Amino acid sequence: MKELEKRIHGFIKQELEIYRTHLMKRNIKNNNVEKDTWNLKQGVLNMTQYFLKKMNHEDLAEALQKELIGIQEHALKCKLSEKCCHVCEGIAQQGESTILNKIYTDLYITEGAAGQVNKDHEVRLIQKNNVKADAGELQQDVQIECKNMFEPLPEQERPIRTVLTQGVAGIGKSICVQKFILDWAEEKEYKNIQFIFPLPFRELNLKKGRQSLMDIICFFFPETEGLRLTDQHNVMFILDGLDECQLPLAFQKNNNMNNVSEAAPLDVVLTNLIKGNLLPSAQIWITTRPAAASKIPAECVERMTELRGFNDQQKEQYFRKRITDQVMANKLIDHIRESRSLHIMCHIPVFCWISATVLQKILEETESEETPKTLTEMYTCFLIFQAVQGNMKYTRKNAFDIPWDKEAIMALGKLSFQHLEESNLIFYIEDLEECGIDPSKILICSGLCTQETVRFLGTVFSFVHLSIQEFLAAVFAYLSLKNDNRNVFEPQSTSQESKTTELIDFLKTAVDKALESDHGHLDLFLRFLLGLSLESNEKLIRGLLTQTGSSSDCRKEIVEYIKIKFKENPSPERSINLIYCLNELNDDSLVKEIPEYMSSGILSEAKLSPAQWSALVFVLLTSKEKLDEFDLKKFIRSEECLNRLLPVVKEATSAL
Known part of the structure; x- marks a missing residue:
């Protein structure tokens, strides 16, 4: 009992310091700060004295433990709120950071994503998703709001423990995580969660030696010192940036463990946490670039999601939020629309x-x-x-x-x-x-x-x-x-x-x-x-x-030289990139030929060169017109035609 009293007084002192720092960083000039902090301290002390007089030893220990958890939860929320309320683009100088809630724009998240290694260059993945968006295909996908990431769909009976979200670099994974944490810390969402512990892999890479799960938590979050997590606590771990992980994550080789206080190599602790041996009731959210998604075994993931960045409407929302001068915002949006290459990258x-x-x-x-x-x-x-x-x-x-x-x-x-x-x-x-x-x-x-x-x-x-x-x-x-x-x-x-x-x-x-x-x-x-x-x-x-x-x-x-390379029949992805290369060289001669063929109606008879075939595929894939139904009968009937146009067939909603 004395140990619990000592811990609670330590937490009161720590809580007061966090509270003061929190107010000072926000430049809140409040004459009641001293009064408020005194009331906080006095309230907890009064509660402790009440417990000492009215309760037996076991009840007192349980009540004090609940009081400690409440203080720790509040302290963690203050820390994470302070850390996540601003977003820094580049290395922020003093006064340059932006309030996240002012510029945050919802991102397009869908359920379902391939778990295998994706060898496509990430810009190519963006281009594919852009085609699907223009074709209306994304409307058939199950869209998920960030706040509902762990909510089962109506047809899903099992609760969702582990979510793996993949998306290319810069698509907004970390910002999405930051907004999720901020909404919890400000008690706007996820009120059923007691603790959220964000553990980016780029930080975990630097942690050496043997440690327990509780050691790791207390190291990164000193506010939780003395916390004894059990399966009764509602806890979430956010493991951001799996692609940055330098640990082997040997799920098959690592020994099983179920004690949160047992020390082990970091790799063993993380694999057991993800597998559910440690804190089976804890929710796990992992983010990654596509190439690293396969590091997590499929059986360890209840939901796969894909973050696809901004759709066209969200692009405009972002620019209008970031640029207060709406005349300027309109000029910028109009310019982006004029360049298909820039528009896709947005x-x-x-x-x-x-x-x-x-x-x-x-x-x-x-x-x-x-x-x-x-x-x-x-x-x-x-x-x-x-x-x-x-x-x-x-x-x-x-x-x-x-x-x-x-x-x-x-x-x-x-x-x-x-x-x-x-x-x-x-x-x-x-x-x-x-x-x-x-x-x-x-x-x-x-x-x-x-x-x-x-x-x-x-x-x-x-x-x-x-x-x-x-x-x-x-x-x-x-x-x-x-x-x-x-x-x-x-x-x-x-x-x-x-x-x-x-x-x-x-x-x-x-x-x-x-x-x-x-x-x-x-x-x-x-x-x-x-x-x-x-x-x-x-x-x-x-x-x-x-x-x-x-x-x-x-x-x-x-x-x-680039036009000659089309004859070597490189992959469709490489061919399309060669067209983009010509665009960077301000040469659009190939692409300009295609609309003439299409408008003349002779594509069903024309024998195109390899370069022209690649240009045709490029035009079809980057067209602003929807690819709801692709009709192959409009083109010459040949095996070469089918092979050349397969990338378009794959991206179309349906093909004849």
């Missing part, structure tokens, strides 16, 4: 933020015809915006005066390129130091990178989105060749240092490398690299170049 919330950051600034200062229309233009302008932020206003007329930090950009680019093949978005201090990046100066990369200091464990770094990493990798590769005559695709040696590599040969090598990939990890990198070779984009980064020159002849040659 299914990714992070890309919406990038677009808003770039376009709002440019539309204020330039004519609409000068605004970015390709991905390379958008990301180059975004890089410029980050370079000049806080120093000067950017217009294309003063590109010579941009205050580039060449050393920092090249170091970031090196980091990006070296980790691109594994699509690794998470970096630690040793990774940065290996590439010559001073972790203490990472703030210069605000908007490109994020950093998160994990309690007592160190600092974790990441790019805001995989596409930013791919763009920086392309910048690094392009500048390495132009400035230092270094071909990043070739191993460096003394004999090769004096070897001259022409730009056109380098670009051809990049095309070949991208086509060799079975999962397209270089697809977006290639689009950026080719886009940077255009004179118009090269002018934007001229401050990073030691020498410049006309690349018009190079452009013509690489366009012809």
Whole structure:
């Protein structure tokens, strides 16, 4: 009993400190703060004295334990509310964070998703979902609101313990989790849950040694010190970022355990928690990128969901929330609609933020015809915006005066390129130091990178989105060749240092490398690299170049080289990416031919070249018209036609 009294007094002291900090951080000037904290303390003390007088030993212990849990729950909610109420885009400087509830836009979540490894590049997955959305196919899917993630559907009898939510990088998984936690902490939703413990894998990676589940909880959430969780508590664990997990998660090999206080390797603790051996009544929410979804055995998951980002209506809602000037918001939305490539990418919330950051600034200062229309233009302008932020206003007329930090950009680019093949978005201090990046100066990369200091464990770094990493990798590769005559695709040696590599040969090598990939990890990198070779984009980064020159002849040659590659019959995904590459090179000759064929009605007789077939598939898949029913009879009757158009058949709601 004395031990319980001691613990409760310790929690009162801790609760008061959290309460004061909570009010001070919110800048609440309240003369009643001292009075309120005194009342809180006095109320608990009075309750304790009442229990001591009126109850026997067992009743007192139980009552004190309930009182402790109430205090711990409140303390945890205060901490998580403070942590989750703001959202930081990039590395937030003081005063730059945004209130989450002001800009949060609901995301499109559906039940059901493939649990196997998905080898498609994530931008390709976005493009597929965009086609389904335009075709009305998503309307047939079961849509789930975030707040109902653990609610069984009418036909589902079993309660849902474990939910696995997958979605590509930047699609909004972590923000969705943050909003879920905030609604609980502010007691707007999920009032039946006593404790929510968010445990991101990027933080768990740094936890070493043997520990029990309670040790892990108390380490990350000191407010729970002394808590003894049992199956009677309503608890939720949120394991965010399975794709970032560096543990083996050996579900089959790890020993079973059911004691929350038993110490074991972290991998054993996590697999037993997910399997339900530890706290079987606890709810588990796991988020991941598609490629890592198969790390969790299917039998351990009651519900698979897929987060598909913004549909067209939600895109507009986001821009109107983020940009208070509605005239400006309308101009931005109209510009996005004009570019199919940009419009498709805006299914990714992070890309919406990038677009808003770039376009709002440019539309204020330039004519609409000068605004970015390709991905390379958008990301180059975004890089410029980050370079000049806080120093000067950017217009294309003063590109010579941009205050580039060449050393920092090249170091970031090196980091990006070296980790691109594994699509690794998470970096630690040793990774940065290996590439010559001073972790203490990472703030210069605000908007490109994020950093998160994990309690007592160190600092974790990441790019805001995989596409930013791919763009920086392309910048690094392009500048390495132009400035230092270094071909990043070739191993460096003394004999090769004096070897001259022409730009056109380098670009051809990049095309070949991208086509060799079975999962397209270089697809977006290639689009950026080719886009940077255009004179118009090269002018934007001229401050990073030691020498410049006309690349018009190079452009013509690489366009012809890409068109030849269609004859090698690459996969439909690679072919479509080649069309996007031509778009980055401002060549739409292939795509323009197709509407003429379609309007003339001769597609049922025309024998198309491989490049024309790819262009036809591209036009059909990216058309704004719905693919409710695809009629193959409109095309020439041949085995080649069927094979070439299979990607369209697969994406259509129905096909004749």
